[in-house]
Amino acid sequence: MKYLDEYRDEKIARSLVSKIARRATRPWVLMEVCGGQTHTLMRYGIDDLMPAGIELVHGPGCPVCVTSLETIDKAIAIASRPGTTLVSYGDMLRVPGSHSDLFRVKAGGGDVRIVYSPLEALKVARAHHDRQVVFFGIGFETTAPANAMAIWQAKQEGLDNFSMLASHVLVPPAMGLLLGSPGNRVQGFIGPGHVCTVMGYREYERLSAEFDIPIVIGGFEPVDLLEAIAMLVAQLEEGRAEVENQYCRSVSYEGNLPAQATMQRVFEVCDQKWRGIGLIPQSGLRIREEFAAHDAGCLFELDTISADEPAECISALILQGLKKPTDCAAFACRCTPENPLGAPMVSAEGACAAYYHYRRHAAAAGSPSHE
Amino acid sequence: MSDYAKTVEGFACPAPLPARETILLGHGSGGKLSADLVREIFLPAFDNPALARLDDQAILDVNGSRLAFTTDSFVVKPLFFPGGDIGSLAVHGTVNDLAMGGARPLFLSAAFIIEEGLPLETLRRVVESLQRAAKQAGVSVVTGDTKVVEKGSGDGLFINTSGIGLVRPGIELSANRAKPGDKVLLSGAIGEHGIAILAQREGIQFDTTIESDSAPLDSLVAAMLDTGAAFRCFRDPTRGGLSSAMNEIAVQSNVGIELDERAIPVREEVHGACEMLGLDPLYVANEGKLVAIMQPEDAERALEAMRKHPLGSEARIIGTVAHAHPGMVTLRTLLGTTRVVDMLAGDQLPRIC
Numbered sequence: 200m201k202y203l204d205e206y207r208d209e210k211i212a213r214s215l216v217s218k219i220a221r222r223a224t225r226p227w228v229l230m231e232v233c234g235g236q237t238h239t240l241m242r243y244g245i246d247d248l249m250p251a252g253i254e255l256v257h258g259p260g261c262p263v264c265v266t267s268l269e270t271i272d273k274a275i276a277i278a279s280r281p282g283t284t285l286v287s288y289g290d291m292l293r294v295p296g297s298h299s300d301l302f303r304v305k306a307g308g309g310d311v312r313i314v315y316s317p318l319e320a321l322k323v324a325r326a327h328h329d330r331q332v333v334f335f336g337i338g339f340e341t342t343a344p345a346n347a348m349a350i351w352q353a354k355q356e357g358l359d360n361f362s363m364l365a366s367h368v369l370v371p372p373a374m375g376l377l378l379g380s381p382g383n384r385v386q387g388f389i390g391p392g393h394v395c396t397v398m399g400y401r402e403y404e405r406l407s408a409e410f411d412i413p414i415v416i417g418g419f420e421p422v423d424l425l426e427a428i429a430m431l432v433a434q435l436e437e438g439r440a441e442v443e444n445q446y447c448r449s450v451s452y453e454g455n456l457p458a459q460a461t462m463q464r465v466f467e468v469c470d471q472k473w474r475g476i477g478l479i480p481q482s483g484l485r486i487r488e489e490f491a492a493h494d495a496g497c498l499f500e501l502d503t504i505s506a507d508e509p510a511e512c513i514s515a516l517i518l519q520g521l522k523k524p525t526d527c528a529a530f531a532c533r534c535t536p537e538n539p540l541g542a543p544m545v546s547a548e549g550a551c552a553a554y555y556h557y558r559r560h561a562a563a564a565g566s567p568s569h570e
Numbered sequence: 571m572s573d574y575a576k577t578v579e580g581f582a583c584p585a586p587l588p589a590r591e592t593i594l595l596g597h598g599s600g601g602k603l604s605a606d607l608v609r610e611i612f613l614p615a616f617d618n619p620a621l622a623r624l625d626d627q628a629i630l631d632v633n634g635s636r637l638a639f640t641t642d643s644f645v646v647k648p649l650f651f652p653g654g655d656i657g658s659l660a661v662h663g664t665v666n667d668l669a670m671g672g673a674r675p676l677f678l679s680a681a682f683i684i685e686e687g688l689p690l691e692t693l694r695r696v697v698e699s700l701q702r703a704a705k706q707a708g709v710s711v712v713t714g715d716t717k718v719v720e721k722g723s724g725d726g727l728f729i730n731t732s733g734i735g736l737v738r739p740g741i742e743l744s745a746n747r748a749k750p751g752d753k754v755l756l757s758g759a760i761g762e763h764g765i766a767i768l769a770q771r772e773g774i775q776f777d778t779t780i781e782s783d784s785a786p787l788d789s790l791v792a793a794m795l796d797t798g799a800a801f802r803c804f805r806d807p808t809r810g811g812l813s814s815a816m817n818e819i820a821v822q823s824n825v826g827i828e829l830d831e832r833a834i835p836v837r838e839e840v841h842g843a844c845e846m847l848g849l850d851p852l853y854v855a856n857e858g859k860l861v862a863i864m865q866p867e868d869a870e871r872a873l874e875a876m877r878k879h880p881l882g883s884e885a886r887i888i889g890t891v892a893h894a895h896p897g898m899v900t901l902r903t904l905l906g907t908t909r910v911v912d913m914l915a916g917d918q919l920p921r922i923c
Contacts, residue, residue, distance in 0.1 A: 200838055200841055200842060200845070203841075203845065207904045207905070208904075209904060209905050209906050212905045213905075213906075241909070242903070242909060243903050243904070243905050243907060243909070244903060244905065244907025244908060244909050245905070245907070247907050247908075248905070248907060293916070302594050302595070302596065302916075303592065303594065305594075305595070306592045306593060306594050306595070307592065315772070315847070421904075421905055535915075536914075536915045537602060537603065537915040555912070556910060556912045557909040557910050557912075558909065558910065559898070559910050559912075560895055560898060560900050560908065560909075560910050
């Protein structure tokens with residue numbers, strides 16, 4: 200398939216691996232920001248191809264994993280109400296809240312539906328005027344424009360039975376937090392290609408300059424990631440700390456301006472809580488007052504529930520790249536995708552789930568699977 | 571959202587959920603949750619040697635004849651889809667489960683659970699299609715049942731078919747017979763049925779329509795068995811896709827299976843749809859494909875026979891059975907690295923980005 204096969208080509212990949220190996224004279228710790236990138240690294244075993252010394256750690260960029268427990272509980276509370284339909288992206292359904300998940304709410308008779316786009320949720324609202332239709336709008340700058348567009352359209356149409364439980368997170372503040380933390384080990388970032396497709400990479404220049412760290416905006420195919428790693432290693436070896444764009448077939452400096460305008464029209468920046476990390480100032484988006492009629496957070500009375508975290512789950516350390524999933528004692532035994540202790544085991548993009556699905560043979564090393 | 575600012579929860583992580591108490595849709599996905607139900611509820615209750623083989627069909631000795639017996643229920647939505655409908659699928663599913671046991675399918679039952687309000691014309695179309703498919707597969711529908719449930723208690727139409735077939739003398743096939751060194755053969759491209767249904771259900775349009783591969787595999791199996799090659803096991807990778815079928819064999823035979831990503835055919839349209847929807851074709855359902863595990867020395871002969879058959883023209887060797895990592899399936903990726911092909915817990919979920 201065009202635009203795919205050439206980015207999954209073994210020859211090109213091998214030559215990039217040799218290039219990285221030739222270039223690296225010292226150990227370097229690199230972090231990919233996006234869950235989609237983690238997924239590709241694991242699926243293609245790219246960490247196995249790295250020369251000794253190049254360590255890949257996995258960032259907080261899985262939108263499912265970092266959505267706060269309270270937000271999940273709110274979605275569950277909404278979905279449990281009679282006369283209400285909760286519409287969501289698929290992988291949110293399995294994320295455990297404090298006491299339940301959306302699959303269980305659905306099994307108990309709640310009206311929970313999976314869609315691929317928030318605009319499909321509008322269709323549901325138009326077709327069911329007698330029901331309150333709530334879209335569970337989560338994600339990074341990637342999903343925010345389409346979610347904003349859904350709210351904007353609902354307002355234009357006067358679709359008063361449509362609202363959104365919005366919980367958006369922004370990448371640069373989280374990267375800033377990681378870089379500023381005393382335990383930080385990350386020396387170079389593979390930047391979030393899809394986020395930058397929307398936002399451009401101006402903001403990343405500020406981060407790179409402030410923390411004196413190279414950032415290469417990377418794509419999501421194996422060759423993209425290897426090329427981004429090669430570019431990072433080159434910068435580190437040469438003592439440069441710049442923003443470079445590997446994913447130039449999708450990312451431009453300014454990004455998608457109409458998408459940004461739509462986001463700014465509907466959302467405003469707010470403090471946001473990240474599951475596994477905590478509160479990060481100015482790291483989220485909330486629905487502007489003007490669109491309050493479509494803000495499920497305002498429309499529904501939602502109790503805030505706080506939950507005890509299992510002491511065993513080290514997701515906080517995983518999401519900051521301080522530990523690997525396989526460093527966790529619960530990994531693949533007490534914590535599995537069927538019974539996740541923490542969010543990174545839930546979504547296919549979560550680091551723990553990616554290790555579980557693709558990398559267990561290394562851990563098992565000939566011994567039978569320990570399930 | 572100002573409440574976020576007030577409650578500083580620190581490094582949060584959720585408590586594990588209590589043990590499974592209710593049936594979730596994932597229990598019907600053909601993945602781990604389905605396997606749990608079989609192991610924890612059905613096997614202990616019905617405990618007997620024929621069931622314990624856990625193959626797609628029971629093989630029963632009756633007065634010196636070996637009968638294959640199987641049952642399957644069909645709840646597909648929509649009832650009509652490109653490449654088939656619930657009627658033809660109800661025949662193919664059961665016929666194929668018999669064929670995978672090395673049996674010639676002979677007789678079917680058909681039970682219809684109909685929701686009040688279903689147009690009679692719809693039922694007629696389904697029944698006619700079911701009969702056409704039965705005729706093509708050389709089986710007769712010899713008994714049946716009809717139930718009507720109240721509006722809202724069903725989803726239009728559910729069909730159950732059971733089937734009986736006669737196992738070829740001398741043929742012993744089971745998922746517990748795979749041995750290190752064996753070859754894994756696949757009859758054609760994967761993922762077509764699942765994507766055809768999903769595209770129809772979600773209203774996703776492609777340049778060309780993706781059709782279900784739903785087809786009766788009994789004649790392909792017969793052609794393969796006619797070669798006299800030594801087969802260990804046949805499986806049709808339906809729910810849960812190629813991954814579930816391979817994992818079941820790896821577990822039941824206590825062997826490792828090593829697949830080669832390059833060798834597994836996936837049609838361009840299916841590949842594109844999977845990329846777009848964030849799905850892995852290894853987990854997408856098929857209704858007209860089979861995998862065979864067999865002794866390596868006979869593999870070429872079997873491939874030749876498969877390729878002469880219209881349903882096996884794209885047959886390939888896709889992997890090998892190994893000593894290493896018993897119970898686990900691995901895949902040599904396009905980059906030459908190795909990864910695990912896990913069995914999914916429940917249904918494959920579309921990813922967010």
